[in-house]
Amino acid sequence: MAQRDLRLLPKTHLHLHFSGSMRHLTLVELADKHGVRLPDALRTDWPPDLSAADERGWFRFQRLYDIARSVLRTEDDVRRLVREAAEDDKADGSRWLEIQVDPSGYANRFHGITEFTDLVLDAARDAAASTGIDVQVVIAANRTRHPLDARTLARLATQYVGRGVVGFGLSNDERRGTTSEFAPAFRIARNAGLLAVPHGGELCGPATVRTCLDELGAGRIGHGVRSVEDPELLKRVVDAQVALEVCPASNVSLGVYQRPEDVPLRQLYEAGARIALGADDPLLFGSRLAEQYEAARAVHGFTDEELAGLARGSVLASTAPEDVRKRLLAEIDEWLGVGQQVLTPATAPAY
Template identity: 75%
Template sequence: MTGHGGAEAGTGARRDLRALPKAHLHLHFTGSMRHATLLELAARDGVHLPDALVEDWPPTLSAADEKGWFRFQRLYDVARSVLRTPDDVRRLVREAAEDDVADGSRWLEIQVDPSGYATLFGGITAFTDLVLDAVREASQATGLGMALVIAANRTRHPLDARALARLAAQYADRGVVGFGLSNDERRGTTTEFAPAFRIAERAGLLLVPHGGELRGPEHARVCVETLGAGRLGHGVRLAEDPALLDDVVRRGVALEVCPTSNVSLGVYSDLTSVPLPTLLAAGATIALGADDPLLFGSRLAAQYATMRAAHDLDDATLAHLARSSFLASRAPDDVKQRALADIDAWLAAAP
């Protein structure tokens, strides 16, 4: 595919994707954990892990029905349960940063629902303070630019989302850059979360709800028109509605596309079915993301590699995707400008 000016596809010479500067905009906190760290922390505290998180890892998943999503969520909750101390939290964030740097990331917006940790860590405010402190430490240690997205849970009451939106607003100038809505798209009523998103919007936060993955393009429309999404978590099903896709592109709403998780959860049968070429052809701003490497077994650079292989993307298109990831981010201007220049240098160098 040479839709963005490249001509070297098919020559066999390919540039190193780990050296391509990227921004990572769709990574969940618990799901960023290294598999080895999960095993180590579980052994330390005698936490029994299901086979799917041990010898059968990465697990075989599907969210095609409610039972499949419940199994996915149960594995996620077990993984969350091994984080017991502040040092565990700091370790998770530091390792997530180290892994991103190894994959060529220059900027990471990591997403967390503090209510999932509130009981163990002294409430949502205390836990947010801890995570932001861990983010500062990890950023200093690794050189990776980092920020936090606070996400509400669709399966909880919309009033809980408002509390989290107010929390996010309090930290809008202290490391929190966005407010999201995650968990199973098919649960809850999306419009009921609009008041929470208005709170976050007034604070100047980027609005980043999940939409258009497990549910079709009509739910992406609700997320854009009712919640005011500036970026859509996933959004791949917009490919099924060309007129709506064009509207989303016109509005400047970026898409956080996570190919490996789309296939793992049964949204698409294989990586060649992920409609990235359709989204690119429509002019969408796209940031590839790893979603939950702990459960899907694949980190950031692998998303670029799988899409390169599945759709025969040339390096110019991959560079275009990397540029888009920074343009869709809340990275500081100096970080963006340096990264964009280095992406150009990556592409200008010989394969």
Template identity: 70%
Template sequence: MEARLASPRHVHDHPRHAALDGLDARGAARDLAALPKAHLHLHFTGSMRHSTLVELAARHEVHLPDALVEDWPPSLHATDERGWFRFQRLYDIARSVLRTPEDLRRLVRETAEDEAAEGSGWLEIQVDPSGYAARFGGLTPTVELVLDAVREAEQATGVGIGVVIAANRTRHPLDAKTLARLAVRYAGRGVVGFGLSNDERRGRAYDFEGAFRIARRGGLLSVPHGGELLGAGSVRECLETLSADRLGHGVRAVEDPRLLERIADREVTLEVCPASNVSLGVAATAADVPLRTLYEAGARMALGADDPLLFGSRLVRQYELARTEHGFGDAELAELARQSIRGSAAPDAVRRKLLSDVDAWERGTPAGR
């Protein structure tokens, strides 16, 4: 598979020139952490602070490989089976340090604190409860523990949080149906969507149509991963078979202009994770992630950090890459933030407040003025 994505069809002659638009009255670059936004692509264990990983590993006597300690963030490349296996192994090792309910509550609380510092007014965090169920008493108790931790974190930080329950592509589709029914039980009580993650090459979208039908009928957003490790065909399956409202990654839709036009027409939001794409070898450099192509084609986007624990960068860094590598000026960065908010499951009042605050950021006035 060719890892390097197609170059954008529409680029600036000098891709960094528009960064000059991002200046405040003092001539300094406008603070992207102050830009209100929604974060829609963040995995549960992958949201953990590196310092917390190291501390919990020492407390619970979990041996961490050098890639998660001295050599952190690890060098990754997941466009081949061996590279993906290593990536998944590191994720599983990190998850193993979550041994007690308080560990899990700490992760959620610290994640919400970090999101607040990054300007996120709304977060949707994705979790496969199957990976934690053996330690926390089963699938239902795990989901209830996560939702309880989310409520505490919301109260402590003011960041609104929705939970996306995700099935694993490498497991049987019947397991996905079980998770979909569980997710529907908590629709309206913190669970906002149903996802599908892990290696696209090992589980086709159409195998999971039944699970997504259950989730959609239960009022949940359809938010599968697609178009990361596989090309436009994977994106098409997610749209046609799973009726995706949003698509995790989806960057390889640029390989099919007609498909990209359809994504724009249907207002499907692509959860684009630039640093992740580079770390996993999907794109050679941040400049090769087709943000400009997607934006100018009219595709909605929500920038995401994916797994900061493994990739070493959080949400603001993704906006910085849009500014420095793709020439997005303030108005375009504000529009990206609006697209993330509109693509979210945030309550209407939260959306209105965040959108108003984005307008204020673009004007250069304090929020609420």
């Protein structure tokens, strides 16, 4: 039986990190241009063999991410990254992208967090104009840094409400820092109308999801897959329709689950959770957005109707205005009712 093309399924992309969105070819070209030495894991042995099951594994992952970030040296480099991220998302059927960035990680090279944020937002507007998809920004704090730094970033984010910043996040290793100490930063962001989108429930168990809900006022959870381990918590997430940004490829690459079939995507879906599939860091995990949907089909047995349900969940979980949501939901229905193209395997483009 012919299967509908998942790259034509309209969807949103809500879990994509800034430097992690970079094309591998772009990484290599910028590294050569700026004289940055890449380890074999980022040049010849790409994608790298990763695991964050222990602190040493996370350190290696973070080191590779930091090296990738270091190749961004000029304004043109940043604009290229954002434009290519939008192009790749469009090719995968994304109509709305919320890309996540911690400006403090780039401040030294780009004259401060405000100047860098201005640059990213300008690049996002240009990318949206050239690709035709909406590109929004989530400002994210780093849970390995002091909570006061997060308050600075929250105040920064509030200055851009209505100008391209739609949410405030918290990323990095859940096992470090105390999540509840970031509550004041999230209060600043929420009071300004930003959606709270912290990471939780991936490297640590369901308790971090509960803390994100209780202390940070999360409207969406980055990952959140381990909510499945606590039926009471999962029911709470489902009842409140707090969306989970599930990133199957990264869950396996980082050792949260050993095999693709171990990712509890089916359990979460059947429990009624609102799910937005995400690629997380394609540069390090080797797969982009459409491949997450292909995994749902090939590994977890999702039908086209269920895949359309995942796409609807991503739309409803986004910060898109109501008119955009209605349009995208109608396009998903059209894909389901009309699309008859045979699927081409969603392998990563050879950049």
